[in-house]
Amino acid sequence: MENEIAIGYRKGEAGNSSPDDPKSKFYNLTSSFYLLITTLFLLSFSSFGQSLGDYQRIASENNPGLQAKYKEFEAAMQKVPQVNTLPxxxxxxxxxxxxxxxxxxxxxxxxxxxxxxPWFGTLKAQGDVATLMAEAKYQSFLDAQNQLHYQVAAAYYPLYELKQWKKIEQKNIDILQSYKTIANSKFKSGAAPMVDVLRVDLMLKDAETNLSILDQKEKPLRASFNQLLNREEGEAVLIRDSLEAEALAANFRRDSLLTNNPVLNALDLKIQASEASELAAQKQGLxxxxxxxxxxxxxxxxxxxxxxxxxxxxxxxxxxxxPIFRGKYKAAVKEARLMQESYTLQREELVNSLSSGYETVWFDMQQQLELIELYENQLVTTQQSLNLLFSAYGNSGKEFEEVLRMQQQLLKYEKMMATAEAKYQIALAKLHYITAKTE
CATH class of the missing domain: 2.20.200 (Outer membrane efflux proteins (OEP))
Incomplete structure (x- = not known):
C-alpha cells in the first residue's frame, strides 16, 4: 500500500503537479485515508479471526495427541474385516x-x-464386537477433542488475566509517577515532607519490578498455549481486551449431562460389545x-x-x-460377563462423578460471579475515596501515605477483578466439557 501511494505521488510529479497543488493534496489525503481504513480492517479481521473458538479449531486440526486418538479409532475399524471373514x-x-x-x-x-x-452367526457376532469397540474408540476421540478444547480455554484465560494485570500495573506506574511529580512540587514549596517523595519512589520500584515479572511470566504461558496448538512456542497469541461474565439459568445444560457424554457413550458401547463377545464365545464353542x-x-x-x-x-x-475341551470357551464366556459388570460399574461411577463435578463447577461459577459484583462495587467506592483523599492532600499536603495506600487498594481490586473474570470463564469451559458441548 505504501508503494502504491508513492507511485501515485510520482505520477503526479510526472504530470507537473507540485506537492502544494490541490490535486496532489487530494491524492495524498485519499491514499492516507485508504491506508488507514485498510489497516483498521486488517487489524479487526485478525482479531476476529483468532477468537478462542478459532484457536480450539486449530488445536483440533494440529494437536498430535488428538490425532493419535483418531488413528486409534481408524486402526480399530480395521479389526472388523479381520474377525468377520472366513478362515x-x-x-x-x-x-x-x-x-x-x-x-x-x-x-x-x-x-x-x-x-x-464356523457355527452359524459366529462371524457376525465377532464382527459386532469389533464394530462396537471401534465406535467406543470414536467416542473416546470425541471426549479427547472436548477435553482439548477445555485445555485450550484453561490456557487462554490465564493469558487474558496476565494481559489485564500488565495493563493495571502500567497504569499504576503512570499514576505513581504523577504522584511523585506532585510530591516533589509540594516538597519544594515546603507544603509536604521529603518522605512523601521517598514513599512514591519505593512503590514505583515495586510496581516496575512487578511489571517486569509479569513480562517474564508471559513466555511460559504462551508456550503452554501454543504447545496445545502444536505451534512454535513463541508465536503470538491474540487476547481479547474484555470478558463478559453473565449469570446463567439454574441447572444450565444439566439435562445434557448424561445424554451426550462421549465417555458414557463409550462405556455403553463397550457393554454392548461385551454382550456380543459373550455370544461369540458361546458360538465358538459349537x-x-x-x-x-x-x-x-x-x-x-x-x-x-x-x-x-x-x-x-x-x-x-x-x-x-x-470342541471337546470346553475350558477355554467357558473362560471366554465368563470373561465377557465380568467385563460387562466392570463397564457397568465404571458407568455408575462416572455418572456419580459427573453429577458431583457439575455441582462443584456450578458453585465455582456462582462464587466468581459474586466476587465480580463485589469487586465492581468496591472499585467504585475505593475510587471515590481516593478522589476525596487526593483532593484533601492537594489542599493540605497531608495524608499522602493514605492516598498511596488507597491507590494500592484500588490496584488490588482491579487485579482481583481480572482474576475472577478469568476463573469464571475457565469454570464455564469446564462446565461445557462435562456437559459435552461441542460448539
Whole structure:
C-alpha cells in the first residue's frame, strides 16, 4: 500500500503537479485515508479471526495427541474385516514315492482343498464386537477433542488475566509517577515532607519490578498455549481486551449431562460389545463344519486294458471340528460377563462423578460471579475515596501515605477483578466439557 501511494505521488510529479497543488493534496489525503481504513480492517479481521473458538479449531486440526486418538479409532475399524471373514482355505499336495496300486492304475499324486466354516452367526457376532469397540474408540476421540478444547480455554484465560494485570500495573506506574511529580512540587514549596517523595519512589520500584515479572511470566504461558496448538512456542497469541461474565439459568445444560457424554457413550458401547463377545464365545464353542475336495492323479495300467484305465479320482469331503475341551470357551464366556459388570460399574461411577463435578463447577461459577459484583462495587467506592483523599492532600499536603495506600487498594481490586473474570470463564469451559458441548 505504501508503494502504491508513492507511485501515485510520482505520477503526479510526472504530470507537473507540485506537492502544494490541490490535486496532489487530494491524492495524498485519499491514499492516507485508504491506508488507514485498510489497516483498521486488517487489524479487526485478525482479531476476529483468532477468537478462542478459532484457536480450539486449530488445536483440533494440529494437536498430535488428538490425532493419535483418531488413528486409534481408524486402526480399530480395521479389526472388523479381520474377525468377520472366513478362515483361509487349506490346500495340500502329496506325491507318492511308492505309488499306491488301484484297480485302474497306480496313484501318483494327491491334491486336497478344505474350507472350514464356523457355527452359524459366529462371524457376525465377532464382527459386532469389533464394530462396537471401534465406535467406543470414536467416542473416546470425541471426549479427547472436548477435553482439548477445555485445555485450550484453561490456557487462554490465564493469558487474558496476565494481559489485564500488565495493563493495571502500567497504569499504576503512570499514576505513581504523577504522584511523585506532585510530591516533589509540594516538597519544594515546603507544603509536604521529603518522605512523601521517598514513599512514591519505593512503590514505583515495586510496581516496575512487578511489571517486569509479569513480562517474564508471559513466555511460559504462551508456550503452554501454543504447545496445545502444536505451534512454535513463541508465536503470538491474540487476547481479547474484555470478558463478559453473565449469570446463567439454574441447572444450565444439566439435562445434557448424561445424554451426550462421549465417555458414557463409550462405556455403553463397550457393554454392548461385551454382550456380543459373550455370544461369540458361546458360538465358538459349537462345532465347526468343513467342506473339502480331494483329487488323486492315477497313472494307466500297462499290463491290461480296462474300462476307466488311469482315470483320476475326485472325492468330495465333509469334516466336523468337535470342541471337546470346553475350558477355554467357558473362560471366554465368563470373561465377557465380568467385563460387562466392570463397564457397568465404571458407568455408575462416572455418572456419580459427573453429577458431583457439575455441582462443584456450578458453585465455582456462582462464587466468581459474586466476587465480580463485589469487586465492581468496591472499585467504585475505593475510587471515590481516593478522589476525596487526593483532593484533601492537594489542599493540605497531608495524608499522602493514605492516598498511596488507597491507590494500592484500588490496584488490588482491579487485579482481583481480572482474576475472577478469568476463573469464571475457565469454570464455564469446564462446565461445557462435562456437559459435552461441542460448539
Amino acid at each position: 483361509d482355505p487349506s490346500f495340500s499336495f502329496g506325491y507318492f514315492i511308492s505309488p499306491v496300486e488301484t484297480r485302474v492304475g497306480p496313484q501318483r499324486a494327491k491334491f486336497s482343498l478344505t474350507q472350514m466354516f 462345532p465347526k463344519l468343513g467342506v473339502g475336495l480331494d483329487y488323486a492323479v492315477v497313472a494307466e495300467r500297462s499290463d491290461m486294458s480296462l474300462a476307466d484305465n488311469g482315470k483320476d479320482i475326485l472325492m468330495p469331503m465333509v469334516s466336523v471340528n468337535i
